[in-house]
Amino acid sequence: MTIRSSNDRRIAEHISDENLESGYVQMSSAFWQNLGKTAITFILGIVVTLLIWQCLAWYCNDIKDLAMSFPTPAESIGYVLGHIDIDIYGTGRNIMEHTVASLKRLAIAFSLAAVVGIIGGSILGYYTKIYSVGIVPVTVFQSIPGLAWVPIALLLFGLGDDAAVFIIFAVSCTVITLNVAGGIRMVPQVIIRAAGMMGATRSIMFIKVLIPYALVSIINGLRVGLGSAWRVLIAAEMLIGTGIGLGSAMEFLRDNLDYVGAFGCIVIICAIGLFIDKVLFSSIEKYARHKLGLEEGY
Amino acid sequence: MGQIALSNVSKAYYTSRKKDEARIVLKDVNIDIEKGEFVSLIGPSGCGKTTMLNLIAGFEGPTLGEVRFNGNPIEGTSPERGVVFQEFSLLPWFSVLSNINLALECKNVPEKERSAISMKALETVGMENFADYRPNLLSGGMKQRVAIARLLAMDSEVFLMDEPFSALDEQTRAKLDNDIVRIWKEKRKTVVFVTHSIDEALLVSTRIILLSKSPGEVIKEWKLDEKLNRDPMSYDMIKIKKEILALMPTCSCSN
Numbered sequence: 001m002t003i004r005s006s007n008d009r010r011i012a013e014h015i016s017d018e019n020l021e022s023g024y025v026q027m028s029s030a031f032w033q034n035l036g037k038t039a040i041t042f043i044l045g046i047v048v049t050l051l052i053w054q055c056l057a058w059y060c061n062d063i064k065d066l067a068m069s070f071p072t073p074a075e076s077i078g079y080v081l082g083h084i085d086i087d088i089y090g091t092g093r094n095i096m097e098h099t100v101a102s103l104k105r106l107a108i109a110f111s112l113a114a115v116v117g118i119i120g121g122s123i124l125g126y127y128t129k130i131y132s133v134g135i136v137p138v139t140v141f142q143s144i145p146g147l148a149w150v151p152i153a154l155l156l157f158g159l160g161d162d163a164a165v166f167i168i169f170a171v172s173c174t175v176i177t178l179n180v181a182g183g184i185r186m187v188p189q190v191i192i193r194a195a196g197m198m199g200a201t202r203s204i205m206f207i208k209v210l211i212p213y214a215l216v217s218i219i220n221g222l223r224v225g226l227g228s229a230w231r232v233l234i235a236a237e238m239l240i241g242t243g244i245g246l247g248s249a250m251e252f253l254r255d256n257l258d259y260v261g262a263f264g265c266i267v268i269i270c271a272i273g274l275f276i277d278k279v280l281f282s283s284i285e286k287y288a289r290h291k292l293g294l295e296e297g298y
Numbered sequence: 299m300g301q302i303a304l305s306n307v308s309k310a311y312y313t314s315r316k317k318d319e320a321r322i323v324l325k326d327v328n329i330d331i332e333k334g335e336f337v338s339l340i341g342p343s344g345c346g347k348t349t350m351l352n353l354i355a356g357f358e359g360p361t362l363g364e365v366r367f368n369g370n371p372i373e374g375t376s377p378e379r380g381v382v383f384q385e386f387s388l389l390p391w392f393s394v395l396s397n398i399n400l401a402l403e404c405k406n407v408p409e410k411e412r413s414a415i416s417m418k419a420l421e422t423v424g425m426e427n428f429a430d431y432r433p434n435l436l437s438g439g440m441k442q443r444v445a446i447a448r449l450l451a452m453d454s455e456v457f458l459m460d461e462p463f464s465a466l467d468e469q470t471r472a473k474l475d476n477d478i479v480r481i482w483k484e485k486r487k488t489v490v491f492v493t494h495s496i497d498e499a500l501l502v503s504t505r506i507i508l509l510s511k512s513p514g515e516v517i518k519e520w521k522l523d524e525k526l527n528r529d530p531m532s533y534d535m536i537k538i539k540k541e542i543l544a545l546m547p548t549c550s551c552s553n
Contacts, residue, residue, distance in 0.1 A: 193357055194387035198452065199377040199404040208400060212391050293390040293434030 071263040079264035101244040109168035121180025142174035146232035172225035183217025215288040300330035307363035325513040338499035341509030380454030382462040388433040395429040419451035439470040511547040
């Protein structure tokens with residue numbers, strides 16, 4: 001049988017003698033179908049995730065018969081919905097307040113890291129001589145695991161918010177720097193030469209040539225950076241007495257053997273992580289790829 | 299001294315990362331190019347044609363000797379010496395028009411005046427209807443037309459063209475060869491044109507410089523009067539072609 005993609009089938013339905021003549025086939029916009037398709041695959045993915053979790057809960061509760069019951073998706077999501085405006089017992093704050101506190105830390109630390117990482121990475125990537133020296137400290141800092149920054153952060157800032165922000169900054173900044181530098185170094189020589197012969201000043205070179213060309217790498221760096229920032233944020237909150245935040249709420253709930261509550265916090269952490277990566281970053285990346293002419297057609 | 303002067307220029311590159319050996323690509327080259335000439339550099343592949351162009355453009359400096367432009371040593375790139383690259387060199391995220399506008403921005407042309415200049419340059423190369431297209435929608439020939447329009451807008455004194463049409467099909471190439479001659483006759487810019495095609499060189503140039511196989515030296519030059527009949531079947535053309543073929547060394551990679 002002839003191979004025909006869904007695109008070909010859809011276009012074939014609209015081909016007639018008339019439009020064969022003109023060379024163009026007009027049809028209705030597929031915007032909503034595309035969106036629907038994306039939504040369905042996304043929901044399907046979430047269903048699979050929840051199923052895996054549910055199976056684990058069944059296994060633990062019904063087969064292994066653990067001493068503590070393993071929270072199911074329904075219980076945990078129920079807990080989250082139930083605590084949106086009701087304080088988590090003992091912490092004096094509701095889930096919304098904890099989430100906002102964590103996101104605020106993330107936003108401050110990550111925007112700092114993004115600015116420093118993009119500027120530092122661009123400079124490292126463009127100037128080969130600086131790169132060979134500068135890449136050493138960046139790699140050294142990058143090889144420090146997230147939680148190993150805790151003693152450094154505590155020494156510098158003591159217990160509290162600033163220490164947590166510093167850890168997040170330190171972890172994501174190195175990742176972003178490395179990716180940005182790598183992306184800039186991948187810009188084809190002919191493009192740099194073309195800009196050079198046009199007489200591009202340094203600022204035009206960076207802003208209009210190098211950074212747009214490295215955009216996919218930069219976005220990837222930001223994506224990985226934000227992912228690790230989010231993970232280390234929760235861990236830092238658990239270890240450093242921030243008092244408020246999803247991590248410290250989880251730590252508190254676990255200490256009180258409230259596993260359903262702790263799982264509820266995990267649900268929020270995952271939901272936010274998923275949103276940032278799949279909704280925010282993939283649409284930005286898609287846009288960048290399209291702009292760079294990496295996507296097929298148009 | 300001409301507008302572009304290479305005096306005793308040699309260029310060598312390391313052959314390995316160990317840096318224990320260097321290969322000489324250009325050997326003691328002396329070339330003087332007058333303002334308004336259309337010079338073709340021909341020679342076997344790997345003979346240093348592109349290297350010579352890079353030296354004139356200012357992308358690299360010579361190992362020995364000196365390259366001068368209007369009497370001054372070349373110290374880097376300059377919009378006075380525009381380049382059409384063998385590879386496509388437009389910025390993919392800008393439209394054709396914005397690509398050319400960017401070159402004008404580099405020259406500090408006021409923003410209001412840019413588009414008019416760019417459109418005029420695009421008209422000269424017959425691309426005015428594609429001003430809003432992004433480069434990935436253009437064919438290879440169209441991209442090179444835009445690259446030429448970019449130099450026209452920049453108003454470069456010298457057009458350095460590095461096998462600009464070698465990636466194109468034969469019909470497109472013939473059309474663009476004619477166009478570049480037409481533009482040259484209109485603007486009277488100096489053109490340095492690297493090609494591996496003798497026919498192309500015969501069609502467009504007022505002077506042909508034949509380089510030897512690596513390390514590249516000038517073997518011989520031919521001056522072609524502008525009014526000479528460029529019909530490839532004409533007596534003069536066949537005579538020069540025979541001379542070039544007799545002297546043209548085989549590719550340095552073939553032995």
